[in-house]
Amino acid sequence: MSNQDKPKSSRRxxxxxxxxxxxxxxxxxxxxxxxxxxxxxxxxxxxxxSKDIFHEYALDYAKTVxxxxxxxxxxxxxxxxxxxxxxxxxxAVSKGTLDGGHGVLVYHYGKSNALALWGSGPGYGMDANxxxxxxxxxxxxxxxxxxxxxxGANVVSxxxxxxxxxxLGWFKKVMTKxxxxxxxxxxxxxxxxxxxxxxxxxxxxLPGGEIVPAIDRGLLDxxxxxxxxxxxxxxxxxxxxxxxxxxxxxxxxxxxITFNKTKYDALPAKLKAIIAYAVDAASAxxxxxxxxxxSQDYITLQTVDxxxxxxxxxxxxxxxxxVYDQVVAKKAAASPVFQEIVDSQKKFAERAVKWExxxxxxxxxxxxxxxxxxxxxxx
Numbered sequence: 019m020s021n022q023d024k025p026k027s028s029r030r031x032x033x034x035x036x037x038x039x040x041x042x043x044x045x046x047x048x049x050x051x052x053x054x055x056x057x058x059x060x061x062x063x064x065x066x067x068s069k070d071i072f073h074e075y076a077l078d079y080a081k082t083v084x085x086x087x088x089x090x091x092x093x094x095x096x097x098x099x100x101x102x103x104x105x106x107x108x109x110a111v112s113k114g115t116l117d118g119g120h121g122v123l124v125y126h127y128g129k130s131n132a133l134a135l136w137g138s139g140p141g142y143g144m145d146a147n148x149x150x151x152x153x154x155x156x157x158x159x160x161x162x163x164x165x166x167x168x169x170g171a172n173v174v175s176x177x178x179x180x181x182x183x184x185x186l187g188w189f190k191k192v193m194t195k196x197x198x199x200x201x202x203x204x205x206x207x208x209x210x211x212x213x214x215x216x217x218x219x220x221x222x223x224l225p226g227g228e229i230v231p232a233i234d235r236g237l238l239d240x241x242x243x244x245x246x247x248x249x250x251x252x253x254x255x256x257x258x259x260x261x262x263x264x265x266x267x268x269x270x271x272x273x274x275i276t277f278n279k280t281k282y283d284a285l286p287a288k289l290k291a292i293i294a295y296a297v298d299a300a301s302a303x304x305x306x307x308x309x310x311x312x313s314q315d316y317i318t319l320q321t322v323d324x325x326x327x328x329x330x331x332x333x334x335x336x337x338x339x340x341v342y343d344q345v346v347a348k349k350a351a352a353s354p355v356f357q358e359i360v361d362s363q364k365k366f367a368e369r370a371v372k373w374e375x376x377x378x379x380x381x382x383x384x385x386x387x388x389x390x391x392x393x394x395x396x397x
Contacts, residue, residue, distance in 0.1 A: 058285070059092045060277075065104035065121035067227040068097040071247040071311060072273070075179060076120035078307075079275060079300040086292045091285070095120065104225035111276050112172045118277040123177065124208030124268075125225075129169050131209070131349050132356045135363065136162065136177055138208030139342050141270030142367035146180030148374070149270040149363070150301075153177050156366035161359050168355065172279045176294070178301040179273040182308065186262035186330045187242030188233075188254045193262055193330070196337035205229050205241035209345060210267040216341040226252060233257040242267070245308065246315040255323035264330045266338040273304070 062080065066073040073095075080093040102110040107119040108126045123136040136158070141149050152158045162175055186193065187204070200218035207223045215221050224232060224241075230253040232238045240258075242265070243249050254261075275297060282290070319325040350357035 057089050057092050058289070059094065060117035060281070061101075062093055062095045062118040062120060063098065063101050063107060063110070063116050064095055064119065065098050065107050065125055065225060067252070069251045070226060071251065071308075072120075072226075072244070073097055075273065075300070075304050075307075078303060079120065079296065082296040082300050082303075083293060086296055087289060091289050091292070093118070098225060098227060104227070108171060108173065108276070111278050112170075114172075114278050114280065116278070117281050118275065120273065120275055122207075122271065123175075123274050124210075124271070127208045127211070127223075129171070130165050132165050132353060132359055133162075134208035135356070135359050136274075137271035138210050138268055139213075139270070139346070140266040140339060142364050143371040144270050144363075144367045145183070146270045146272050147305075148367070148370050150177060150180050150272055151370065152363055152366040157362050158359075161355070161362060165355060165359075174277045174279050174282045176275040176277075176297045177272050178275060178297045179304040180301070181268075181271045181273070182245065182312065183264060184244050184268045184271065185242060185249075186265040186267070186334070187240050188249070188258040189240040189260050189262060190258065192260055192328050193334060195331065196334050198334075203237065203239040205232070205238050205243075206267060208268070209342070209349075210242075212345040212349075213267055213338060213341050216345060217337060230254060230257055244268075244271075245312050246319055247308070247311045250315045250319055250323070255319055255325050259323075259325050261319075261325055261327050262330045263327050264335070266335055266342065 062076070064073045064076040066076065076095045080095045083091060083093050098104040101116055104121070105125055105128070107116070107121050108129060110116045111119045123133045124138050126133045127138075136149070136153070137146075144152065149158075153162070158177075162177070166173060166175060187206075191198075193199075196217055199214060202219045203222065204214055204219040205222050205224050206214055211221045211223055222232070222238060224238075226243055226248065229238070229241045229243060233241060233254075234257050241254075243252060243254070249255075249261075277293070282293075285293075316327075320327065346356075346360060350360055
């Protein structure tokens with residue numbers, strides 16, 4: 019009998035049996051076509067106003083990740099205050115209110131003083147790039163994880179983007195000696211709060227977007243933030259025409275990318291690897307962009323905004339180092355992990371900075387040879 023001659027009931031039994039066999043094959047491990055899943059999305063917030071170049075760096079990092087994952091992971095970055103205040107970022111990321119954030123470690127100073135060692139102070143002669151080398155190869159990464167664990171922060175941290183030496187700040191008059199800080203209402207963050215307090219200033223820690231309005235209202239006499247591009251975008255030149263260059267208060271600072279640890283740990287290994295490599299790529303790109311933009315805005319501040327730049331006197335720089343040592347000694351005595359970080363940084367700095375000073379030629383000689391003396395005036 020041909021198939022066409024078989025009763026319909028027999029054909030129905032055959033089809034039913036075939037369907038059951040297919041289902042059974044699937045349970046035995048035969049390949050099946052998986053249903054496509056959508057991309058993983060993460061919501062970040064930065065600690066910067068949208069007009070600040072630092073927020074641009076946050077967007078740059080997100081784009082790097084988004085591009086490298088081919089859309090499998092999409093990071094959206096909001097500016098400071100969109101979800102939480104700038105100083106509330108760590109708590110928001112830790113609790114999962116945000117999936118991640120972009121800021122600086124010194125903004126978490128209130129959680130643990132030790133976190134400010136990734137940015138506040140002279141870095142024992144290291145610049146920010148060297149401090150990041152210590153973090154990656156000299157034990158800093160493990161120490162940072164130890165600090166975050168001690169305060170119950172449920173985050174994965176990626177310090178990156180070494181920043182250039184920050185100005186002493188913006189003032190109403192040229193600062194000529196350490197005593198000029200006595201009674202001065204001054205803004206800074208991190209261990210620098212203790213340093214300038216020790217120099218006699220009345221210090222107020224404010225996020226970037228709140229500084230210029232505070233100066234304008236007379237709540238501050240002077241302030242520092244970070245660099246010529248950020249300072250110009252935030253409007254410092256509208257409230258001051260005097261900027262003092264060079265300082266030890268934040269000689270070796272970098273930025274920080276954080277992820278909620280629970281959400282980060284749930285990611286596939288491939289995406290975790292891309293996140294890490296994207297950090298390195300964005301770090302290098304940020305340095306190059308900073309050189310280009312900061313140098314352009316340095317000129318614009320002088321020619322368009324009529325700002326006068328002065329080199330910070332040696333007496334003030336020496337006083338910063340003296341007070342910093344006093345502050346660090348006191349905090350280290352009260353915190354074993356603080357002391358452990360200081361010892362680790364000093365050990366790395368002693369060989370790294372010695373090597374650099376012996377190896378790197380004096381670039382100032384070459385600059386003066388080709389272009390004459392730098393534009394900054396001496397106080």
